[in-house]
Amino acid sequence: MVTTTAATDTRRRIVARPAAWLVWGAVIFFFLNLLGVVGSVLVSSFGQRWFDTWFPDGYTTKWYGDAWTEFALLQVITVTLQVSLLVVGLSLLIGVPAAYVLARRSFPGKRAIYLVFLLPILMPPITYGIPLATVLYKFGFAGHLSGVVLANLVPSVPFVILTMTPFIEQIDPRIESAARMCGAGMRSVFLRVLAPLLLPGMLASAILVLVRTVGMFELTFLTAGPDSQTLVVALYYSMSAAGIRAQQSVDAMAVMYTAMMLVLLVIALRYVNPTQLVARVKEEPEP
Amino acid sequence: MTAGAKAFSQLRLQGVSRRFGGHDALRDLDLTIEAGEFVALLGPSGCGKSTALNCLAGLLPLTAGSIWQDERRIDTLPPERRGFGMVFQNYALFPHMSVRANIAFGLRMRRLPKDEIRRRTDEAVRLVRLEDHAGKLPGQLSGGQQQRVAIARAVVLEPSLVLMDEPLSNLDAKLRLEMRTEIRRLHQSLGLTTVYVTHDQEEALSLADRLVVLREGRVQQIGAPEELHTRPANWHVADFMGYRNLWTMRVREAADGTVAVERDGLRLVGVPVGPVAPGDEVIVAVRPEDVRVDQGDATTNAVPAEIEVVEYQGRELAAEAVTAAGSRVHLRTDRRVAPGDPVTLSIDPQRLLVFPGDAAATRPADKAAAVVEEPGLVG
Amino acid sequence: MSVTTPTPAVESAGPPAPARAHWQHRLAERGVDRHLWLLTPALLFVVLLFLYPFFYGLGLSFQPTEGGPFSDYARFFGDAYQRDTIWTTLGLALPAALLNVVASVPIAYRMRGRFRGKRLVTILLVVPITLGTVLTAQGLLNFLGPTGWFNRVLTALHLTDEPIRLVHNYWGVFFSLVITGFPFAFLLVLSYLSGIDPTLERAAATLGAGWWQRFRMITLPLLMPGLATTFCLTFVLAFSVFPSAVLVGNPAGETRVISIAAYQAAYEQYDYPYASAIAMIMGLIELVVIAVVLFARTRFYTGSTGGKG
Ligand SMILES: Nc1ncnc2c1ncn2[C@@H]1O[C@H](COP(=O)(O)OP(=O)(O)O)[C@@H](O)[C@H]1O
Ligand SMILES: [Mg+2]
Numbered sequence: 004m005v006t007t008t009a010a011t012d013t014r015r016r017i018v019a020r021p022a023a024w025l026v027w028g029a030v031i032f033f034f035l036n037l038l039g040v041v042g043s044v045l046v047s048s049f050g051q052r053w054f055d056t057w058f059p060d061g062y063t064t065k066w067y068g069d070a071w072t073e074f075a076l077l078q079v080i081t082v083t084l085q086v087s088l089l090v091v092g093l094s095l096l097i098g099v100p101a102a103y104v105l106a107r108r109s110f111p112g113k114r115a116i117y118l119v120f121l122l123p124i125l126m127p128p129i130t131y132g133i134p135l136a137t138v139l140y141k142f143g144f145a146g147h148l149s150g151v152v153l154a155n156l157v158p159s160v161p162f163v164i165l166t167m168t169p170f171i172e173q174i175d176p177r178i179e180s181a182a183r184m185c186g187a188g189m190r191s192v193f194l195r196v197l198a199p200l201l202l203p204g205m206l207a208s209a210i211l212v213l214v215r216t217v218g219m220f221e222l223t224f225l226t227a228g229p230d231s232q233t234l235v236v237a238l239y240y241s242m243s244a245a246g247i248r249a250q251q252s253v254d255a256m257a258v259m260y261t262a263m264m265l266v267l268l269v270i271a272l273r274y275v276n277p278t279q280l281v282a283r284v285k286e287e288p289e290p
Numbered sequence: 291m292t293a294g295a296k297a298f299s300q301l302r303l304q305g306v307s308r309r310f311g312g313h314d315a316l317r318d319l320d321l322t323i324e325a326g327e328f329v330a331l332l333g334p335s336g337c338g339k340s341t342a343l344n345c346l347a348g349l350l351p352l353t354a355g356s357i358w359q360d361e362r363r364i365d366t367l368p369p370e371r372r373g374f375g376m377v378f379q380n381y382a383l384f385p386h387m388s389v390r391a392n393i394a395f396g397l398r399m400r401r402l403p404k405d406e407i408r409r410r411t412d413e414a415v416r417l418v419r420l421e422d423h424a425g426k427l428p429g430q431l432s433g434g435q436q437q438r439v440a441i442a443r444a445v446v447l448e449p450s451l452v453l454m455d456e457p458l459s460n461l462d463a464k465l466r467l468e469m470r471t472e473i474r475r476l477h478q479s480l481g482l483t484t485v486y487v488t489h490d491q492e493e494a495l496s497l498a499d500r501l502v503v504l505r506e507g508r509v510q511q512i513g514a515p516e517e518l519h520t521r522p523a524n525w526h527v528a529d530f531m532g533y534r535n536l537w538t539m540r541v542r543e544a545a546d547g548t549v550a551v552e553r554d555g556l557r558l559v560g561v562p563v564g565p566v567a568p569g570d571e572v573i574v575a576v577r578p579e580d581v582r583v584d585q586g587d588a589t590t591n592a593v594p595a596e597i598e599v600v601e602y603q604g605r606e607l608a609a610e611a612v613t614a615a616g617s618r619v620h621l622r623t624d625r626r627v628a629p630g631d632p633v634t635l636s637i638d639p640q641r642l643l644v645f646p647g648d649a650a651a652t653r654p655a656d657k658a659a660a661v662v663e664e665p666g667l668v669g
Numbered sequence: 670m671s672v673t674t675p676t677p678a679v680e681s682a683g684p685p686a687p688a689r690a691h692w693q694h695r696l697a698e699r700g701v702d703r704h705l706w707l708l709t710p711a712l713l714f715v716v717l718l719f720l721y722p723f724f725y726g727l728g729l730s731f732q733p734t735e736g737g738p739f740s741d742y743a744r745f746f747g748d749a750y751q752r753d754t755i756w757t758t759l760g761l762a763l764p765a766a767l768l769n770v771v772a773s774v775p776i777a778y779r780m781r782g783r784f785r786g787k788r789l790v791t792i793l794l795v796v797p798i799t800l801g802t803v804l805t806a807q808g809l810l811n812f813l814g815p816t817g818w819f820n821r822v823l824t825a826l827h828l829t830d831e832p833i834r835l836v837h838n839y840w841g842v843f844f845s846l847v848i849t850g851f852p853f854a855f856l857l858v859l860s861y862l863s864g865i866d867p868t869l870e871r872a873a874a875t876l877g878a879g880w881w882q883r884f885r886m887i888t889l890p891l892l893m894p895g896l897a898t899t900f901c902l903t904f905v906l907a908f909s910v911f912p913s914a915v916l917v918g919n920p921a922g923e924t925r926v927i928s929i930a931a932y933q934a935a936y937e938q939y940d941y942p943y944a945s946a947i948a949m950i951m952g953l954i955e956l957v958v959i960a961v962v963l964f965a966r967t968r969f970y971t972g973s974t975g976g977k978g
Contacts, residue, residue: 101711127909134726
């Protein structure tokens, strides 16, 4: 037994060596490019003049001040935070109870309801964003903060439901039964037993929704008015109007956006693992 | 803690049934529980014991039937308003609360005054001897300690009825014996009324005043431990109560109190349990300990056989013998037999029970149907 | 003790048993109880903010500003400039999604074990996903532009004499889809791979399978359903490409994707029925691709893969 393991090990090491080099080469190449993409924005935002050379002529921080006043960033960042926090709060309020029912009960029509909740995640935002924006304009929500919040709820609530479901399934239903046998009514079961046990899950899905909402471009873009732009939409507008503004102040704004996202990311990674930021994959057992 | 409040004198289940999809998990359970009684629901895994208990607790809706507490109908009440206590198989302790908070939970739900909660919690902690662990979280306790917390949590409210769903099945053999005594002690000292679910016939026999044997959702027999042990109502109960030898045979003649059966030239005499007539196919049940080996004086029910397998089990040997016609006989003996030994087996006719066979249902194919151990997760 | 009859002992007393259970039990039996109220806010939300707008848009798409109910659809398919956006979008999204998934497999396969720095690698990979397409576009413009670092390196290495055009065309958009899509696909594939019990491969090794046979005959078949799901999710991301197609592509020409067409109809021509029609076409095409992939997925074993995933 010992000898066979050793034998396969050495053979594998010899065979795998070129493959390993290739793989690591590809990864390093990818990261170098990524570094280039992020780095060139960062360097440019601090550069004085940067034409046809490896690095700018000199360095300055004035573009940050320019960007701050030119793009009214204080207001934009305030809006971004308001939108994100409202979306996080509302989607938890709506999503957690629904996730509970969907995780615990089986009732007629459950599969259909589940599918409808998942659809907004499976569809590209533009497809439902355009009809949604049309409706929001019709009722006068679009162009304001409320419209942006409502639009951003559409993918967030399903996301909360999806994230919370495994957390709820982890809790043994007999714990709830035990609470009820101790005389706890529905409210007490939720507030005293489920809520404390679900806190880590709610924290995780809150931070995930926060990151997604700050980064959500399409839906905000389709529903925001001039006073309700979030940072990423403001960045898009300043980029597509390139030429009017100095390229460097757009870069400075991009760096501020990056910094904000990275701060959120660092916070997020304390509570969730990187894969959860991407998607909540759960293989449904095949019928 | 004072003796449990006797909130009722009788609890009646009438035609309680529960279906899952098209499958009857529990069918027409009629049972009257007197205050102060210790009733055990007994049966193999999947027979509907937990279902019955959960229906009684209010955790499962009934498909049919009703539950009465004296003259009050209680099956429409939610579990939190029935005032019963329950101990779950995996204990279901609140993982985020300390031992003390777990036990006090029910008292807090009742909104009792603070000092009363403290007094009664202390008393319960002392009762289950967990004074040194009261501040710990359930995850920091051993299985036996968690078990005791679960019991304390269930009895601290002095419930009119305590329900226990296989509370000992997750413990190791030694602890199981200790906790068994503990549960009986609590039942007596607190004057509780207890309904206890188990698949372990030995546990049920030793604990309960009355046993209810279930099979495939139906009651097979209700009676005192001794009654079930010596006179099972049908061969299924016999199978479950340790009658490992079950043979399908045919009745030759039946006279008052005795019946003669036959198969492949083997003739036996026994006691009929139920209506049997000549020509009927019947099932003959014998406990391994009732099969005697080489007692020369035996004239009736003497069977020549050859020992095939021997298991050492302390003072006794458990052995399997094969008769000339190929039937297998399980037996226990203190003789030192060895595989290959020719022996003469004999069975006291009073200990050989003859049951009517099921019309078309399953038969024991001359082998003892093994009692499958409860996997421990069947809810 | 006398011989007992085998009728199961029956005890009964008190009022006669009702034939059926109480109505509360019958409702609870079907899963209908007070808890279902908890679903109401979410149901209201999904009906008002997703289903209603969707059907409103669907209805609107059949009420064009002029012509019969299908004239907006006819207009889209009749106009080559519009119709070609479908092929442009698929031409970007399918190769990008495929490359992302295919490249992820060998890399994730090598990295699935534990090694030092694994968490760092995964965190670095999350960065581009978190940053999103707008920032990536800005970075690509700087990095891949004619005077950007990428072209400088190529020139310095004498791989090219004059800068290669990599932005404001197909490649710019393609790179942006890879930069955000590859980490996404990689992390998913990695989590599927760690869900496969590694002892399965070891078992195959003891039976004499080489590394390629082990991968080909054990791991890959178990991974296939996960790859199909990953492809779908990556494809959805790539299919809705919008900001990068405008910013690093050539939005009037070779990267005029279908979302640009829909956006222009709505926000430049204010023709909401037409925009809705385009959005419906876009959704339909996406769902067709997903349905095909998911159908292919049903042909693989999709049960437990024995791992911790
Ligand atoms: N929630 C459920 N859904 C479907 N079938 C169930 C459910 N709970 C129990 N059953 C079925 O009902 C029967 C009895 O189950 P149970 O009462 O748990 O048995 P046990 O006697 O082992 O406690 C079993 O056949 C089981 O499969
Ligand atoms: Mg059970």
